[in-house]
Amino acid sequence: MNHPLALYNTLTRTKEPFEPLQPPFVGLYVCGPTVYGDAHLGHARPYITFDVMRRYLQHVGYKVRYVRNITDVGHLQNDADHGEDKIQKLAKAAQLEPMEVVEKYTHSFHQDMARLNVLPPDIEPRASGHIIEQIQMIQEILENGLAYESNGSVYFDVPAYNKEHNYGKLSGRVVEELLSNTRDNLEGQEEKRSPLDFALWKKASPSHIMRWPSPWSDGFPGWHLECSAMSRKYLGTQFDIHGGGLDLMFPHHECEIAQSQASHNKSDAARFWVHNNLITINGKKMGKSLGNFITLGQFFNGDHAELQQAYSPMTVRFFILQAHYRSTLDFSNDGLQAARKGYLKVMNGLRILDQLNYPTGAEAIDAKAEDEIKKLTAELLTPLHDDLNTAKAIASLFNLLKKINSMHTGGFKLETISQETFEQMRAQYRLLVQDVLGLKMEQTADAQELLHVVLGFYKEAKEAKDYAKVDQIRAQLKGQGIVIKDMKTGIDWAYEE
Template identity: 65%
Template sequence: MSLSLYNTLTRKKEEFQPVHAPQVGVYLCGPTVYSEAHLGNARGPVVFDVLTRYLRHLKYQVRYVRNITDVGHLESDADTGEDKMEKAARAARIEPMQVAQHFANRYRQHMMALGCLPPDIEPQASGHITEQIGMIEEIIANGFGYEVNGSVYFDVPKYNEAHRYGKLSNRSIEDQLGGTRDTLAGQDEKRSPLDFALWKKASPEHIMRWPSPWGEGFPGWHLECSAMSRKYLGDLSDIHGGGLDLMFPHHECEIAQCQASDTHTDESRVWMHNNMITVNGTKMSKSLGNFVLLGDLFKGPTGPLAQGYSPMVVRFFLLQAHYRSPVDVSDDALQAARKGYRKLMNGLRLLDKLVATSEGADLPGDADLRKLTADLYTGLDDDLNTARSIASLFNLLRKFNTLATTPAALADVSAAALTEAVAAYRTLVTDILGLQDEPRANAEQLLELTLGFYAEAKADKAYDKVDVIRAALKGQGIVIKDTKAGVEWAYSEE
């Protein structure tokens, strides 16, 4: 079975066929770094991390781009309100780029903790002003952009005459107009309430500004991804994605910009969108105030959660549902995820203990074991269905437990079939799903417990145990000191 992905643009699952195989270009819309990332911000990166890992497992040469938005994202999608970066900077009385750098660093730390491999390229919007200005000039030259008082807008009705604005989100322009007529107030520069900003004139108090053919200003939010995707992945990438909330207007505008510029493509062949994280059925978002910050989630308790959960448990929690399904966050759900994650980790510990006891090939148990092994990747091939692949892992793990506890069953499988199953389990868990074992023991507490055993052994005059404990700790760079105050420890200076 070959890999199939659901394409939002065509509204169907399609066999994945790269534009220029074996090279694959993948673009994920990254964060606007004006504040701490919450759990909802993590789902897209985790999903696309598994996607890129699996593509590489399939021997594709992947270039993975995930951008950083540090300019141009206004408070409203109607091109009104303050720039989110500048608002955060004013509140903290620091430079906007200090805000961007701080939260970009924090975001990267959280993604690393969640096991996400770094993207191959992580472009920032502020570092690609020249490319964005160039694309605006193309759009104007092609008749789909207009300048008013130093700002430049995209002419949606005119574009819709030659193309279809709304084909990604399946919205007609008439429905969009019906829902946005009242938003024209205060936006008298626009010819239509559907038009969106390509370049905004900077007000006198605006900090982040760049020179352009239309005066000093800053780029519109939708433009950066079109310009950066074209620069690093060419006129037509293979996969472009993000959260479902980005489908409209952000991704819809990206397609329009690319078609209206000299690119003349839909920007990407496949458009993928992950569903939302919800709290009691309501989308998690900063605007609603029901969000759970990743840093707080790892420590806990926070918001609706009574305790903290480790990054790998959170990663498993996000992967145990299909990426196009909503996920509701709760203590019960995360505790269930923790149990599932630990079962898979115990499975990894079991693998080295599974040693075939019979010689020869094509033994009676091989067919069943190979069927369970082959089923591991069926889910991933079916629109990256990690939930199904995790279920297949548990099926194989049950078989492993049977083999480990039943000598007769182990004798019925060949070394070749067992080796294949063990390798496939390990590869899927660690290399593709990106789940790693987390040390759960507290080293300080374990050391204090060991010193307690030492004190008991010394009090009982069990000097053989005393010597064993001393030697074991010394091997770890720890020396025991018997003082008048009691037993203490120090780092060995040898």
């Protein structure tokens, strides 16, 4: 399969031609959410980015297996190896079972993703359902002499690993510099041989609710381990693409590579490590730990002090896609309002294309017009070959949209291009907008409000004794399952029973 796709690989710091290990199959793993709170705009970016990547790979003919996990255990405060489990902390405060918290926020996450038209992954494994696989991987790393047990916990031995490998190859961090930065902060690190060592298994304290038996203690797996174990189970010891936000590159993804190399995998897990950049708010990373996030639900209903209005899911999706995934994206109401206008323009283009019909009769082909439309059509998907550049693809859409609007108003005569070119233009526009970018029509009007408008016309027709119009409105509403009720107190409607 020969497709000119190039992807930026964080591991090599270069843009490389993408060739899967076992064409036509592509294995894609993306780090999923830690389900202890509602998803926010920062979460939406990776899931929309890799949704488009998956859609694009499928469009060019690959068979994609997309795995995105749910972190429902072992993610401690500040992503460290000590502190309180975020899910357990919330469960205690609300007097709930931890799995009640997990179910609530997993359901909320799925709802938000569906609203954003993010397709569900092919496999969505939970960390709590793969404890056996994680224990197996720890045992391999211990066998290879690159981990050690300490008081019932097991830690990855970074200095031992670094003798033959390069801890820092993904993030560009240098072990000596990392050590000098961590020496001052050794609180809670007494069990470790080196402050850089990270937990593979943590012995549970007596008050810790979420625990499983292991050869070392009743405890729970380290945060980094779950992704290594689950990606291996469903995609193999080496696979094509590992995706996630730039904030996960260190330590999470760096530790995943170390775990994979130190286990029996002896690989970097993925050949391509692909990272989307962050969403910022007033120049700072948007995140739960910083308390400066706006949840997706708040975007959709407008209920946040930073929001001037509510923004629909497709507006949010368009806002994210109009920037290249590797560039930073700063939240602003102006940016979202511009995104809303852009999204509606694109949707109006779809509506117009649905209405346009190629005129019957003789073609009056103008070679210049024909070439221009062919060129604009060909430019729609080309930017996606170059590291999934959705920003340029949307710019290409707007260039073609000017011509589509001109066709609609009669300025551009359809007969000056061939029917084949017209159909190709229409098909490619729909393909990019709906199938690859994943944008869809949203109901902007309120059905109840529209019904009240129609009832107003019905009342006017009745008062004017225009019974033909009265019967017409009644019949059309009946066709929609709505009956009009004429009562002494006024006019109302009901669902037809």
